[in-house]
Amino acid sequence: MPNLYPTFEMPELVEQQLETEPKYPKSYLFDFEKGDFVRDGAGKILVADGHTAWVQLCTKTLLTERFAYLSYSSDYGVEIEKVMKEKSRKTIETEIERTITEALLADPRTESVSDFSFEWSGDSLLVSMTATPVIGHSERIEVSYNA
Numbered sequence: 001m002p003n004l005y006p007t008f009e010m011p012e013l014v015e016q017q018l019e020t021e022p023k024y025p026k027s028y029l030f031d032f033e034k035g036d037f038v039r040d041g042a043g044k045i046l047v048a049d050g051h052t053a054w055v056q057l058c059t060k061t062l063l064t065e066r067f068a069y070l071s072y073s074s075d076y077g078v079e080i081e082k083v084m085k086e087k088s089r090k091t092i093e094t095e096i097e098r099t100i101t102e103a104l105l106a107d108p109r110t111e112s113v114s115d116f117s118f119e120w121s122g123d124s125l126l127v128s129m130t131a132t133p134v135i136g137h138s139e140r141i142e143v144s145y146n147a
Contacts, residue, residue, distance in 0.1 A: 021134075021135075022108045022109040022134055022135070023050075023109075024049075024050025024051060024053065024054055024109060024133075024135065024136075025050060025053065026047050026048060026049060026050055026053055027047070027048050027052075027053035027056060027057075028045050028046070028047060028048065029045070029046040029047065029048040029052070029056075030048075030056055030060075032059060032060075032063070051133065051136045051137075054107075054109055054110075054133055054136075055131075055139050055141065057107065058104055058107075058110070058131050058139075058141055059141055059143065061076060061077060061078070061103050061104060061107075062078055062100060062103065062104075062127075062141065062143045063143060064076065064077040064078070065077055065078070065079070065080060065081055066078055066079045066099070066103070067079075075103075075106040076103070076106070077103060078096075078099045078100055078103045079095075079099045080096065080099070080145050083095040083096055083099065084125075084145060084146075084147045085147075089118075089120065092125070093116075093118045096118075096125075096127060096145070097116045097129075100113060100116075100127070100129060101113045104131055108134070109133050109134055109135075110131060110132070110133060110134070111132045111133060111134045112131075112132045113129055113130070113131050113132075114129065114130050114132070115128075115129060115130040116128070116129045117129075123146060123147035124144060124145070124146050124147075125144065125145045125146075125147075126142060126143075126144050127142065127143050127144075127145065128140060128141070128142045129141055
C-alpha cells in the first residue's frame with residue numbers, strides 16, 4: 001500500500017544578503033537659484049557626481065514642504081509653514097532645527113546634521129547647517145524661508 005503521507009528532504013535555505021552600504025548615484029545638475037537644470041554650450045543637461053547629487057537632494061528636501069505633495073512620502077520634506085507661525089523666534093529656530101534634522105536623517109546616506117546658524121532679515125530667515133554624509137566630506141547647506 002502506498003504511503004499516504006509522502007516524505008521529502010527540506011531544501012537548504014539561502015539567506016539573502018542585504019546591501020548595507022548606501023549608494024550615491026549620479027543625477028542631473030540643478031541650479032536652485034535659476035530653478036532649472038544646468039546645461040552645457042550644446043544645451044545638454046550636465047550630470048552631477050554622487051556626492052553633489054546628495055547635496056542637491058538635501059537642498060531639495062529642505063525646500064519642500066512636508067505633507068504638501070502626494071507624490072512624496074511622509075518622510076520627505078520639512079514642516080516650515082506651521083513652524084513659521086510661532087510667536088517666538090527662538091521657538092521657530094528650535095523647531096526648524098528639529099524638522100531639518102529629521103528630514104535629512106531620513107536618508108540613509110546622511111550621517112549627521114549639525115552647526116545650525118540662523119540669520120533673520122525682517123520676516124525672512126536664512127538657515128545654514130553642516131550635513132555630513134556616511135561617505136565623503138561634510139557640506140555647508142543654506143536655505144531661506146519666509147514667514
